[in-house]
Amino acid sequence: MIAYLSGKVIAVEDETLVVSVNDIGYEVYVPNRVLSGVKIDDALELWTIMVVNEKEIRLFGFTQKDERRMFETLNAVSGIGPKSALGILNQASVADVVGAIRNDNVDIFTAVSGIGRKNASRIIIELKNKFSKNDKVDVKSIMQTHDDAADIFEALAKFGYKKSEVNKALKDVDPSLSTEKKIKDLLKLM
Incomplete structure (x- = not known):
């Protein structure tokens, strides 16, 4: 990678x-x-x-690590591919995307070609718990996700798991583990 x-x-x-x-x-x-x-x-x-x-x-x-993390997070949403994730970041900053998720604002997402209301709502639903309004944490610390998420999604897709299933299970896995150990733990959890 x-x-x-x-x-x-x-x-x-x-x-x-x-x-x-x-x-x-x-x-x-x-x-x-x-x-x-x-x-x-x-x-x-x-x-x-x-x-x-x-x-x-x-x-x-x-150019910023938090943009890359947000791209990974958006790309992990079922139905949102890398072009759509990049399109979202063309329309809005990381802070604006987090604000849209927290406030159930689909408009930022539907402004992107190829993202309709259904997928925009899916983004909000799947990421809502990641960006809770009650969090007192700043955007950069919220975005501290698994840097190897793309490798994990790819490996588990070969076992028939969807990105949304893997994303949910990843929340229960220690981010400091090696990629291989994360995959083993995820297979046990799923």
Whole structure:
């Protein structure tokens, strides 16, 4: 898994950047504000997550760790894929997304192409307990999730588990455990 890139921008496309790190070019999907804020030859650091599915492998990058964590959290919601998760972060900041979840505001989510009221409601329902109004914790500490969530989802999908099932069970697993131990514990719980 590629978690971080630091390099030089060598190409800017419609949805992606190509970042050269030690003479290897990584194509990275990034939020629009990152795309519009960089130009060729700019130095750039990105917190990344690799999303693997049956058709392709994509790398998504963010300038802030909390954005990457929110992307992972949104991508874990049943029916929300990586493009929709990135679309949400194109529309709103992490704090705005948390506020929308806490206040049952579907509008931020339905503003994203491909997300209707049903999926917007699903986001709120599945993440409501993660972002409770009574929490006195700031957004960054709320977003302290399992950094290896994508690997866990991928492994358990092979056993037929849905992202929503895994996400619920992950709340009962110690985040400090190794990925392998988390998967073993999750299999016992599910």
